[in-house]
Amino acid sequence: MSQQPPAPAGTAGEFLHDFLLAAGRHTPDAPAVIESARPGLTTVTSYAQLGALADAYTDGLLTLGLETGARVILEADTTAHSLAMLLAASRAGLTFIPVSPKTPGQRLRSLIGTARPALHLQASDGERTDLPRALATARFGPGGLTVEHAPEQPRPRRRVPCVTDPAYIIFTSGTTGRPKGVVMSHRAVVAFYRGMLAYGIATPEDRIASTSPLQFDFSLLNIGLALGSGASVVPVPPDLVRWPRHLLRVLRETGATQVNGVPSIWRQPLRHEPGRLAALDRLRSILFCGEEFPLPELRRLQELLPKARVINCYGATESMACSFDDVPNPLPADAHRLSIGVAHPGAEMLLVDEHGEIVAEPGVPGEIHLRSPALFSGYWDDPQATRRTLVPDPLCPQSGQVVLRTGDLAVRGAGGEFYFRGRTDSQVQINGNRVELAEVERRLTQYPGVAAASAAALPQPEGGGLRLTAFVVLTAGRPAVDTADLGAFCARALPPYMVPQEIRLLDVLPTTPNGKVDRAALAQGARPAA
Numbered sequence: 250m251s252q253q254p255p256a257p258a259g260t261a262g263e264f265l266h267d268f269l270l271a272a273g274r275h276t277p278d279a280p281a282v283i284e285s286a287r288p289g290l291t292t293v294t295s296y297a298q299l300g301a302l303a304d305a306y307t308d309g310l311l312t313l314g315l316e317t318g319a320r321v322i323l324e325a326d327t328t329a330h331s332l333a334m335l336l337a338a339s340r341a342g343l344t345f346i347p348v349s350p351k352t353p354g355q356r357l358r359s360l361i362g363t364a365r366p367a368l369h370l371q372a373s374d375g376e377r378t379d380l381p382r383a384l385a386t387a388r389f390g391p392g393g394l395t396v397e398h399a400p401e402q403p404r405p406r407r408r409v410p411c412v413t414d415p416a417y418i419i420f421t422s423g424t425t426g427r428p429k430g431v432v433m434s435h436r437a438v439v440a441f442y443r444g445m446l447a448y449g450i451a452t453p454e455d456r457i458a459s460t461s462p463l464q465f466d467f468s469l470l471n472i473g474l475a476l477g478s479g480a481s482v483v484p485v486p487p488d489l490v491r492w493p494r495h496l497l498r499v500l501r502e503t504g505a506t507q508v509n510g511v512p513s514i515w516r517q518p519l520r521h522e523p524g525r526l527a528a529l530d531r532l533r534s535i536l537f538c539g540e541e542f543p544l545p546e547l548r549r550l551q552e553l554l555p556k557a558r559v560i561n562c563y564g565a566t567e568s569m570a571c572s573f574d575d576v577p578n579p580l581p582a583d584a585h586r587l588s589i590g591v592a593h594p595g596a597e598m599l600l601v602d603e604h605g606e607i608v609a610e611p612g613v614p615g616e617i618h619l620r621s622p623a624l625f626s627g628y629w630d631d632p633q634a635t636r637r638t639l640v641p642d643p644l645c646p647q648s649g650q651v652v653l654r655t656g657d658l659a660v661r662g663a664g665g666e667f668y669f670r671g672r673t674d675s676q677v678q679i680n681g682n683r684v685e686l687a688e689v690e691r692r693l694t695q696y697p698g699v700a701a702a703s704a705a706a707l708p709q710p711e712g713g714g715l716r717l718t719a720f721v722v723l724t725a726g727r728p729a730v731d732t733a734d735l736g737a738f739c740a741r742a743l744p745p746y747m748v749p750q751e752i753r754l755l756d757v758l759p760t761t762p763n764g765k766v767d768r769a770a771l772a773q774g775a776r777p778a779a
């Protein structure tokens with residue numbers, strides 16, 4: 250099967266695979282992916298080797314004759330081979346849907362029913378079986394691409410890829426109801442990558458550890474940051490991220506210089522392996538995103554890594570991310586909130602109040618709206634949800650330009666920087682009073698010895714109304730805290746209706762597969778500390 254004739258230079262715009270392989274063309278022998286599957290075994294894949302793998306996989310995919318725009322499920326963790334397959338899907342004009350190998354069969358079948366992919370791809374040692382019989386399947390790995398069940402050969406309706414085509418679809422767990430498929434075009438992803446690189450986060454010498462599952466777009470950010478900078482990706486296998494000694498071993502043996510992850514990846518290393526963490530002398534920067542970093546834990550991390558640059562990255566999957574800001578190291582003692590900075594170059598964050606008016610004054614809360622070339626195309630097969638999220642530009646609705654309505658509240662500081670103030674949907678009404686759960690959590694983490702906290706409005710046990718409940722994790726070795734003292738501490742700073750009616754001490758906060766605090770699990774009543 251002949252490959253697509255390359256579009257004349259400058260006409261096609263930039264596809265995801267063009268961007269990811271461009272920097273490495275000048276340094277073919279530089280390490281693109283550095284893996285450490287087990288102690289003492291580090292595998293390096295150079296940019297030239299990654300490109301050759303991608304070439305071979307592209308030829309394999311093109312041989313299947315799938316039409317441009319067809320979807321493929323990419324069920325894998327981040328490895329040199331799955332990265333090569335991601336590049337190949339992009340080059341073959343296919344839209345990849347990254348899925349973790351741990352995804353329950355039921356959820357995968359539901360996703361397949363929604364996205365109607367043409368092909369399921371998994372690693373040669375993948376364990377997925379019981380896939381729908383009609384779905385074509387193939388495996389990839391050191392032996393190349395092996396087709397198990399070939400796709401039907403419908404007459405392709407399209408052959409010419411376009412940068413507005415979906416590069417990938419990320420199905421988010423969705424805080425409400427059925428998973429939403431966030432469709433990101435090549436043009437949007439590359440626009441985000443270029444905005445991110447302008448912030449100046451990585452150099453070609455960096456080795457960037459990625460601790461998120463491939464199905465979470467944080468991993469795609471790390472891949473774009475590393476390969477786009479001519480640096481190296483250090484994928485940390487998900488099973489090792491949860492074990493502090495394994496995580497720290499991988500970071501040490503691969504010489505990771507930057508570690509990117511959600512705040513929860515640091516909780517156990519801080520509790521159990523502070524010495525080994527402090528000994529990572531190659532580690533020079535940390536980037537986190539996804540939720541607020543509990544300040545006691547952040548301060549502890551900074552104590553152990555006083556020279557590390559700490560970057561707070563904010564954003565939603567609907568634009569991959571949108572802002573970066575350096576956290577002062579050390580964080581001033583009187584700082585109670587972290588700045589999320591301002592939108593990356595080429596984008597703009599606006600605050601809009603409940604009347605649709607622009608909020609210009611510092612300190613006044615509003616909902617973040619994002620103007621950006623990196624906005625998603627829409628939710629897969631859900632035009633209503635799309636219209637609620639991509640809304641007319643509040644400054645010029647007539648123009649047809651849409652902006653992303655993030656559902657996040659923020660205020661602006663005197664310097665124009667933004668401060669996250671929780672989600673609009675985390676404002677709960679308790680007995681008629683509006684409670685900002687993030688506010689309660691922040692107050693709890695100011696109590697000496699509290700490492701992290703989460704608040705939820707749970708149904709009253711005896712029925713009727715909601716009960717403000719808090720879940721608190723203490724720093725390691727901290728003597729037990731009297732929850733009544735904790736409640737009194739909250740009462741000194743919060744209105745009575747924002748004082749938790751119940752406070753439970755937990756050893757750990759439950760997390761979602763993407764590593765965020767699992768609020769649904771807490772709402773089901775997490776087990777009290779042993």
Ligand SMILES: Nc1ncnc2c1ncn2[C@@H]1O[C@H](COS(=O)(=O)NC(=O)C[C@H](N)c2ccccc2)[C@@H](O)[C@H]1O
Binds near residue numbers: 466470
């Ligand atoms: N730095 C933050 N402080 C505080 N709340 C935050 C923050 N980053 C997100 N969030 C929250 O998480 C929401 C987005 O959740 S999400 O759609 O699942 N996507 C993510 O969490 C990851 C996001 N796509 C991403 C990927 C890669 C780098 C940065 C960000 C935002 O709307 C915020 O509510």
